Amino acid sequence: MATPSSPFSFLDDLFNRIGERLQPPAWAVHEIQHRAVLFLNHVLQQEPEAQQRLLRQQGRVVRFQWRFVTMEMVATPAGLLDLAPAGSVPELTLTVTDESPFELARATLRGGKPSVQIIGDVQLAAEVNWLVDHVRWDVEDDLARLVGDVPAHTIANGARRVVDALRQFVGGRKPPQAGGPSTGSASTAE
Template identity: 60%
Template sequence: MAGPQPPQWLVSEVHQRLVLFLNHVLMQEKEAMERLVRQKGRVARVQWRGYSMALQITPAGLFNVAPEGAQPDLLLEVTETSPLALAQVALRGDKPSIRIEGDVQLAADINWLVDHVEWDVEEDLARIIGDAPAHTVAKVARSAAQALRQFVGARMAGKPDADAPAPEAARAAAPASAPVGSPVVSLPGFENDKP
């Protein structure tokens, strides 16, 4: 893969921030940390195209950026090279195709994490803004994500969404200021404000 590469300091900073996020999520799941404790010191490398990140499991059952040149016990290579196709997979909520090489038990534990550990955004928001506002924000975000998935899925498939209104109905529902043919996405539970 030729082309511009980000500076190493930026890559390092992104890796550190990603580790902080992963550990924040893991600390909310005691069983996840217990599984990782059994793998302490092991290194898993995730690779996509020319980019890679190696994570070492700590004695506490968390992640740390692996030392430079550390040999991975497990290599997870995302085989889909197209960023657009990878985004489609993510929007559908599917797992991307991955080539796995290395330690079977470490692979099984990482797969368990992927399948069972979820970030509870609503809980984190509730600590900052309170339960009711956090619930409302999470509901809006879920609705927006669903609408985005439907919109992108329909456009990528080249056919209208089965749940989307017919073009005439969409034009009728569009605000007068919207250009004809502009996509209109309504979020469930929210009505268009009428002047």
């Protein structure tokens, strides 16, 4: 009898079967992709350097793939993103090779990136990698617009603590000491 490779193998298998059978209608996929582009543009507008880099890639199409999900985006003259027109030929295809959504979440919580197969223009791939490494959503700033600075800061600190705890749990690391690493010799009690 075969032994499952992880405790989540049953859930991975279930996810595969559901994903293969239940495909959303085309209009729903387009709407979800459109919302994702709007969110990405919101984040990009907070980073002028990112917009300048995208401006240099104007008109170039990148395809992102993971399992049965595919999305093609094009850099616009404003230094933002848009959905690529139907029939566009991508200059770069990025395929996430990690099949398991649980492994992706685990890698993300550890602060890593998923394994990606890169096919196409190397310079464009380097620009996309720079964006992934340097552009971050300032959740606290957006939250402050809704609830004010002090509550947003409190909520963000709580969320950071939860994420840190999850990272420590998933990564099996010990929490950092309040005083930092010790430089002296430690004595042991018997």
